[in-house]
Amino acid sequence: MRFSLDEYFVVELARAVGDAEVTFHGFASPCATVAMHVAKRSHAPSALLIEGAMYAVNPYPDFIPPTSNDHALKQGAVYSMRFEEAFDMSVRGEVDNMFLSGVQIDRYGNTNVTAIGGMPTPKVKMGGGGGGCNISATIERLTLWTTNHRPGRCLVDKCDFITDIGHRTPEGTRAELGYPGSGPQILITELGVFDFPDGEARLRKLFPDVAVDTVKESTGFDFPIASDLGVVEAPSRRQIELVRQVDPLGVRRREFRPADLQRSFHL
């Protein structure tokens, strides 16, 4: 069975969803949206899913639309939260896992989705952070992802602007800032997976067609490499089928460059 990088990537994201946990994704997050439903339909049937911009609890959508504030995403939901309920639950510390991406991500897992070149004079103004600026402080685990791990791009020495909190800002560590959540635990890119054992990114796994040197060339900071550096575990046939079932429109693919969509693997 052949499968493509986007399917592989989403399955690895899905592994971040624990069973019997509360998990949340924001808007503009196709890969995370698909991953949450793949997890719920496989290894995490008891997970409590909170759907991005619909605030729908445990929906079972027939497909994922390319915009997240759409009723298609609340099909089959047992309950629809109010906006207030979802945010209160997040900042109170009742959400175990949240998926978060960034146009820039630094070694501490801080993310910038506000502006390349910083504010108030941005070189490129991006959309903005939604609710991440508060809930990145309190959610127990942040699962970061990017599909733009290329030289001079996402993984930078220093974010031009910190929208969402990682493990440490220039003002101090999470503990010093008084933030209760544990911060980013993993960062999944189209090249591999980092963890944050001491609050700093460490290369933990590679996709099988990627060399360590490629990761080094594509990363704007030096990083340690785990002594047991491994390969991202291949998805099962069932997981691949689930990705296709959850996302028949292929919205996950919108996050990838055409060249990466050509990367293909065999099971």
Added chain:
Amino acid sequence: MGVHLGADKQTDLETAAGLVQPGSMVALGGGLSARLPMALVRQLIRDGIGDLHVVGSAHSIDVDLLVAAGSISVCEESYVGYEQDHGLAPAFRRAAQEGSIEVRESCCDTVLTQLRAAEMGLPFLPVHGVKGTGIESLHPEYRRVTCPFTGQIFVAVPPLAPDVALIHAPLGDRSGNLHLEQPYVLDERFATASAMVIATVDRIASTDEVQAAGIVIPFYRVAAIAEVPFGAHPSSCYPGYAYDRNHIGEWVESAATPSGAEDYLSRYVTGTDEAGYRSLLGAQRLERLGSYTESTAAWMEMFT
């Protein structure tokens, strides 16, 4: 925070939009691609209104059109864009980069907290995060406070009391009772925290019918209500219609250049009224947006 009595507040779109003063702080209802107050946005542009300070959570074409028309001076939304659907908001991005608008980017939860402070009549409330982020630096009005009980330092935010909230709903009555489908996003909070709500609805119905559907925003928050079919177009207003993905695509493509944005505005906004807007789109196209209920395949078709 305004109470608006009166049994009949139904008026036309032009009169309703005319209640918004230049320089106002305006809360935009709905969010992203859903239930945006687009007819009101278009009317404000026709009126040539300027110097608005818009506040809200995650928005898209509503803010983008207002920016393109030069109506906004301060943007205090948490996000403006089209997700991975159509990407960055071209007019908003251009104006932010040129410095022709001030982007006071906020966070959904901060906006919520500030609205709650206004609703509760409190001078401030603390938020959990923000401290140490770039967002804090964009808001000189925020302060740091020490919790008198634990000694912990929080960012304190002042109340946010918009002059007006623009809200579109599928159903309402003449007195201003509004029924919305979830998610309500911040609309309930906007309704209480703002001095007045100006509403458009796809259809005016009897109070009995709105009550049966469920009143989400009560009449006494609403200063004026106008019936504008497809008043949220090109965003969705379920259960009536899904969003018009191709039309949003047409805007994003046009707005890639300032002259393209102007062409769009003169064709769809300033050169016509709402009836003309619907004619330009065509009955068939608008009807199709309601056909999502026919089958999953029909619904998926909306997104291709």
